[in-house]
Amino acid sequence: MKGKGRSFWKYLVVGLAIAILAKVSFAKEPYKIGAIFAVTGAASFLGEPEKNTAILIMEQINKAGGINGHPLEIIIEDSKSQEADAVLAAKKLLEKDKVLAIVGPSTTGESMALVPIMNNAKTPLISCAAGYGITNPVSERYWIFKTPQHDLSAVQAIYNHMKKKGIKKVGIITISTGFGDAGRKALLDEAPKWGIEIVADERYGPKDSDMTTQLTKIKTSGAQAVINWSVGPGQVVVTKNWHDLKLGIPLYQSHGWGSKKNIELAGKAAEGVIAPLGRLVVWDKLPDNHPQKALLKKYETDYKERFKSEPGTFGGHAYDAIMMVVEALKKVGPDKSKIRDYIEKNIKNWPGTGGIFNMSEHDHCGLDMNAFEMVVVKNGDWEILKD
Amino acid sequence: MFTVLLQFILSGITVGAIYALVGLGFNIIYNATSIINLAQGEFVVMGGLIMWFFSQSLQLPFFTSIILTILLVGLIGLMMERLTINPLKNADLLLMIMITVAVSIVLRGILMFKFGKDPYSYPPFTEGEPIVILGAVIQQQVLWVLGITLTCIGLIFLFFNKTMLGKAMSACAVNPTAAKLVGINVSRMIMLSFILSAILGAIGGIAITPISLMEYDKGPSLAVKGFCAAIMGGLGNGMGAVVGGFIIGILESLTAGYIHSGFKDAVALVILLGILFFKPAGLFGSKATLSVRKF
Amino acid sequence: MRKHVNYIVLLVLIIIFPFLIKDNYTLTIGIFAGINSLVAMGLSLLMGYAGQVSLGQAGFYGIGAYVSAILALKFGVPVVLSAIVAALVSAFAAVLLAIPALKLKGHYLAVATLGFGEIIYIILNELGPGGPSGFGDIPQVSFMGYKMTGQISYFYLIWGIVFILIIFSYNIINSRIGRAMRAIHDTETGSSAMGVDVSALKIKIFILSAVYASIAGSFYAHYITFISPTTFSLFHSVLILTMVVIGGASNLFGAVVGAIIITVLPEALRKFEELDVLVYGLILTFSLLFIRKGIVPTLLQRLKKKGMANA
Incomplete structure (x- = not known):
């Protein structure tokens, strides 16, 4: 018990040190993204690799100088695989942390519970759950996208x-x-x-x-x-x-x-x-010229090295979702509505871990069975x- | 058609054996204290996961791993009693049961920290193809679980009925004050009951993991089924828990086979409720004992 | 007189809270605390005043949510009416369960209510709209055509219900029935010898606790607008039991305080990330170990002692 306590303090000190260093090395304001994953509870098989993926991407991007000089801050919340907790987490991210977009949640039910909240808050949500109803009908899901295949x-x-x-x-x-x-x-x-x-x-x-x-x-x-x-x-x-x-x-x-x-x-x-x-x-086992190969290789090797386990398909959903937001931030800056528009209009022929994405105003998932x-x-x- | 029925029954015996083994663990603590230890499921999970740790991760020999696992889980049972139950002497029974819930949350947190959320398994005790009986199959490991369950009941029966220690222990639950008066060290008996229960849980976990796999949060569902088995048979009655376990297991399997698999748990529960309404002390419990004890 | 002071303090707290708290997130936590308070109050009546334990409150909570949501969504029933019908259904289910179950004692009663809760859960999972995935687009609360959307109005609504039901419950406790109820808790044989119809009383209290849970469930469904069976599993029943025990089962305010603490705690522990479950469990263990009677009764005892010392 004592050892665990000590390592907690160690993490805290290291964390503070990193935070201070980050403040020094990045002159610009950080870009804040929220992430809601089922880290514990019945769907933790989804949330665990998704959370790790978010940590991995954040570390890699900030090491490489951030997004146009802005550090990336992904605030990860645990939904405990429950709709009510996902709603609380989303409200915290929107109101307290003032995030630009939210990635997740991991399950269809939690994502559905967030649809009205995100539409009200006019903030993009890129869900990591597979349910068809999350992004359909698209006319009522203006702010909602998802990365897993249906x-x-x-x-x-x-x-x-x-x-x-x-x-x-x-x-x-x-x-x-x-x-x-x-x-x-x-x-x-x-x-x-x-x-x-x-x-x-x-x-x-x-x-x-x-x-x-x-x-x-x-x-x-x-x-x-x-x-x-x-x-x-x-x-x-x-x-x-x-x-x-x-x-x-x-x-x-x-x-x-x-x-x-x-x-x-x-x-x-x-x-x-x-x-x-x-x-x-x-x-x-893919041919070398496959458009996804380089990306998949890098993601899987980096993940294995960092966490000593496999990301699996589910970690990949979070990877795709976060990378879409990161790309949008890089191109249009911290503007919720422009981020949404960018994802809808510019994610075309876009290789991700889940497949080649083709978003449009009629399709907020952008994948088919060829994935x-x-x-x-x-x-x-x-x-x-x-x- | 007969083969199919036989297969359903054998499948029922497979899960029933698991419920029975978990259900047994509840009885020892109950017999000594009237407490239902809701962390019993976590003892079972620890049995499976720690066994995996010793036998697969550290690659220790099979028997060494079993002994180390049993010792370690027994030690955790001891710590649980000394740190949480013992200080609560004479407190409300409900409070003690709630504290076992709190302990189960802490144990799950530790298990998640140490083992993560993936399921674990290791090879069955004896390798080889499943056994075929008239066209229906049953895993060899199930026979191990059955054998272990029966051995445990035998030992428990001998312990509670033939040894002074066992008799002293059951006296504690029925009337702690009287037990104290005749010179029984009640506090030590309760401690012992937690150690024994933890060990029984660990044995269960070790035996069932090759069949059902084991992950950090399997405890509550195992505990609920085991608890139902113990209640159906009549709390405190070892043989009752085993019979209860098999009845629930076979009922579930037959419901899944002949009605619908979506309702297998519901049908088993309805029948459990039905039995309780006609026999409020379970199948083998007597009303007389029920009226003597508050819980 | 003391009681009236309690009511006024609670009412003032309820009224000023949204003015002190400007952000939606904290307000939402407040709303959830209200929902949980309602379920916990029902259980507290059952435990503290009738001496019965239930592990099936989530079942009534689920009936309230599902029946009300289905009526409003599929049959266009006005939301308040749908919640009332749901409460009647819960009351009926409570009678069906209570008549045989309340003959049981201790652990056997706990298992019977647990079994009931699990059966409801399985029914919702197998037969509820959307099955295990649940369903959404549930209409929000509306009064005479006016649709409630603001967080503050939801806050006032749920805490208004809590407030009214606290007064209602205390009236029952202090009535003739209430005195009989406490007699049940003390000794059952004694009270039946005094001419109290113990089993009819127990059933009445059981129905009341089911109705409280049902109202909370209906409110939850129309507030979140999406429900799925997982919310109404055994874990929720255990959570409610924890609230009552932490707050103190012998006092209705204990249930409310317990509900607030258990609702706020996980939010306060968010910064511990993965460790939160562990910290949560430890806090729970320590508070059970050191505040055995529950927070509210312990505080009252302290206050009383202090008052005497001062006098």
């Missing part, structure tokens, strides 16, 4: 692959949280358009220990493939159970599968699992599927 795009990528493989009957199993629910709705809505029939629709809780019952039910329903939509330990448990039961049908995972940690935890059970993943996890690669686990590593 859940729909991940679903389309999976169905597209299934269509090629001649899979027509599918059983789905989803986690009973906002993440799983959004995926489930997209899976159900989109299936008819691809000639796919959902023959089983199963669910499980975020802390469940065993899903063999649900998988057995899917097997008896005559499904030709099973899709699991979740993040966290659930996706590993499903993978292990799928392996144990020897279901004999392929297992597809959502884009939440993109962490090496999952392969480690599931071991040989993970072999053959297919998932649509952002290119961040497979950047080393994903279909990736299979082979010999404990990712492999991009060619067909």
